[in-house]
Amino acid sequence: MTEHTAIRGPRVAARLRRGWVDLRGLARLAWFGLQHFVLARVFSSLRRAAPAEVTQALMRAKGIGHPPPVLTLEGPDDPDRAWDRGFAAVNAALYMNLHTPNDMAGVRHAHPAPSFPAIYLWDSAFIAQVWRWWDPAVAADVLRAVVETRDGDRLRHFTAAFARSPYTQPPLLAWALRQLVDGLDAAETEGVGLADLYGPLCDYKRWLYTHRRTADGLFAWDHAYESGGENAPRFGSRDERRLRDTRRVAAPDFAAYMVLTCDALAALARRIGRTGEAAAHEADATALRAQANAVLWDETEGLYFDRDMDSGAFIRCRTIASLLPLWAGIPDPDRAKRLHTHIVDLEAFNTPIPLPSVAASDPAFEKDMWRGPVWVNTAYAVIQGLERYGSGETAADLAFRLCDGVYRTARLTGHIHEFYDPDRPGVDALHRKRGNLWKRVTLGDKPVIDFVGWSGLVNTLVIETLFGLRREPEGLTLTPRFPERAAGHRLTLSLPHPGLDIRAEIRSGGAVRGTVRGPWGERTFHLAFGETLSLSPAANHPGDRA
Template sequence: MPVPAGWNTWDVDTHTGMAHLPSGIRIRFGVPGFPLDGFTWRDGLVRLGHHTVDGSYAEVTVEAGGGRLRLEMAGGPGDVLYVRAEGTAGVVAEIDGWQSDRDTTGWRLDTSVPSRVPDRLEFDGEVDVFLAPAGAPGGAGDAGRVLAERRAAAECTLPRSSGWLGDAAAAATRAVTWNTIYAPDLGRVLTPTSRDFVSARRKGFYGSWALHAWDTFFTGLVASTVDREYAREIFGQILPFADPSGMVPNRVSDDRGATLDRSQPPVGALTVHRAYLASGLSAQTRDRELLSGTFPALLTWHDWWPRARRGPHGLLAWGSDPVEGDAGSGTLDRAKRESGLDDSPMYDEVTYDPATHTMDLADAGLAALHIADAEALADIATVLGETAVAQRLRAEASAARAHADELLWDTETGGYRNLRADGKYDPHVSPTLLYPLLAGIPDAARAAALADRLLRPGTLGGDPPLPSVARDDPGYAATYWRGRIWGPMAFLAIEGLRRYDLTAHVRPLVRALLRLFQTEWDTHSHVRENYPATTGEDVRTFEARSDGLMAWGGLLARLAFAELADARPDGWRFAHPGEPAELANLPLGEGRLAVVAGDRLTVSLEGRMLLDAAPGVVVSGYRRTATEVTGFAHGEGDLLVSPPGPGDPVRVCAPGPFRLATPQQMGDLPSA
């Protein structure tokens, strides 16, 4: 996370300007006759351009009143800001004190053309602006050169995609970096759910910032494809708000405080572990600090669930604790909100049990997520040397897996179901009933049969796939959690299918979801809170309840990235997606990784080729250390593998394992 210093888009209320910290000076741009803070994803935002994490380069296009404004801004660490503003109906700008009436004396403003209105910054056409403390070198005449250099640097370092992936990497990146703001009351930088969603002045629901639990963890996972340190800070930003019992609150905000009665789905350890695996090619280069910084709080949160949310049949259920002075606490509505699926039809017929403080419904999705959480925490504990904790968690996961499989499998329907307190299976179907695959609950045959059944076109399949409730469910309405397509839900369901290598199911799902993601980005510059489940539905209106710039929408892009490069517990998997594609600048501890699918599949690190494979070859379990490279080649065709040190690539025939070692390791090197 960038330190709160220098120029960046710190101000939650505007895309079209930058603020300086710690001085509090702000400059905003617009077109004549319209509010400087009026541009949101609903009102006038045309295109989000590059935005580096540190604010050293940002680009945005907006329109209002028939005029269009394009801004390039070069800020970042330090005190000097360069801006190029191009407006078809003119350009207006205002410099003031952000958050308070700060004195702007002592700052030097230089513009390429003079303002055409006395005592007001108003320009025709195009203007270059330089703003810095008095005495700082430079001026508006340097703007073109500086902006070109900063843009080139951004293109070299930010994640990049093309071909089948389109501009998905840029879209996912910008949904994170454009949402990074400064929270004055906390004195720190945050990446909230969405700057529009949280800002009251932008027609949002909170004062100026809010964090939600599972939103934050999914945002961190998306950010892990942008910058390791940036992602680490995002993952950690909500954990300090846990209550004394270890519960991570559903939401905390500046004006409404924390939800003391409820949490949100336990996806913290799962997402942290996924980000850790993707941070390097081996344990030696992965971001161990990410694990050590989050593990204590994530473990305490994990242990909170069975203490606080034991529902029917000894299984976990969503709930809400009564809180003195909070009339809404200890109710069914709040228990639904803990699920994160606020108005899902799955909970239409349930009631709240005041004795357990939970729904009277054992939830298959929650049971599976808690098991997956235990597995991820066990792996994290192993890395950190917490052997006893890892053993305890694995034993717990094994017992919970057997218990859930016994009670939640409905033989009559051939699937997992939520279980009512009266012992009857709930009939509602949603992608959460695929989560048991994420937890490894069924055997391989049962998993495949379940996927066949649930992914039929009239149920959870079709195009676009994975609506938040089955299309043949009586509660389906194609709205919000009653049918819209959500990145988190799709991610968890597809990760479960990948656990069982159900590629024939995964690939069409990922392709359809990528098209959905790309259409919204290419057409509207949106990365959505949720996506339409029916063709032609416009979800841009406020009433549609689909924020237009929410980072977790980038999970749909990340699912597609994993078709080329996927960091798994046993090592990396690299595969050709069947169409030309490129994914570059993935941030690893070793450097920037690039994967290109063309006539062949090539994987390179900082420009050095690691793998060169025929299109029919899939590499799994790939690990690379300073002394050896190991993996397994599947499929048909040839594979070239570069050794860990200097030397020519070695040809390997698929299928089979491979291991290349440095000369001092050659003694036990098997034949390839």
């Protein structure tokens, strides 16, 4: 028997085995295509809203340890209870898009929406911020799934059953993990597996410094899709037929995300006793802040812009990316004031449903995805930035109007959506990459429905910005910040996980009178706007007054 004939049998067998695997893979791929392009697209308009009530049986099916938060609002301008129903709709969609371990990931993981059956990096970071007020263990799994599906040291843009992106996405996982563990006790932190996640997140930071850093020490997206806002005017055309080469463009949003990453890794390092590493992360954050101010700040416009590293020219598109350095604490107080001026400008970012993706007065503004509509994740980031710089009244007003717009849209359409009209509730005037036939066929012309990839953050804004609930190492605190437009409303917030029930009556000037009930009993309070009440059993309570 010659060598050729000796190996023919194993080769044939191997080819047959590969063919069988390929056939099975093709069958699964066909089902994936049917699900994604037919079921998710053609029948999306017929899909009913997720069930409003998440029952004990449903929670047990996915290992959820606590009932969901519940909000009720009574007021003269909400006779149809849009807030109550919208808050519940977020929870229902959040549950629906949570998946138990499968071939995609060995832990529970989240999809942004039925139309996006994949694990996305920055979507997961934001989804975890909604879950952590319901069940922190689920939030931890949602983050862990992104780490588990990484490619070497790179966290993927997305991981799907039959696709693996070659790109990354806004690096917000370390920030998300810090948000989760801040305020957790030792036992809860142990359950999160912080030490196991910290190492891969440091590796990812090093990967970004190696593969995405520009010569001037800032960061550039490898492709517009990495930014998450791919059809923004800063990148190219509405339909994506023309996209800028972003690899030589230092980006202000990327700079903000990297500062947040470094700050978060420093805090996480201290949490696990690695003080030397914490100092190094802090030094990186300090250097990035200085460089972003030196390179990306346009003194003429009073905004941060993308900058072409070859020509040195600013790319002057007034997008939400220009405001994101506020979130990371990059601007000094004077620059922060100038950003605030743009944020409250009725012709720029202070639209009826606030914080559009492009300033309303910018020539490139249109109601097409990242060219004008409101995206809750970036709006949430700007609101957090305002709070960071002490602009609590502005943050409260924007948060209230943003939540109101999302909840009223849900009341009109029956769904939580991917992005929103900055002018009014509803999605009729919105579009998705007009002129892009592929997107029209696969995803439609409107924002996808049952989307909690970040739109669910409105519930987090209610809890953290309006009610002002915070988990601190010493215990829970309550710092209500309701805007003047909320006067006359009565709200009740129930949080089964911390075991809290808060009833609040909003009065003129943002004063709040109410009761809070917890494991330690019930207390009454009367707080001025921004006044803090400690919910620790051992604390004195100056807010307790009739």
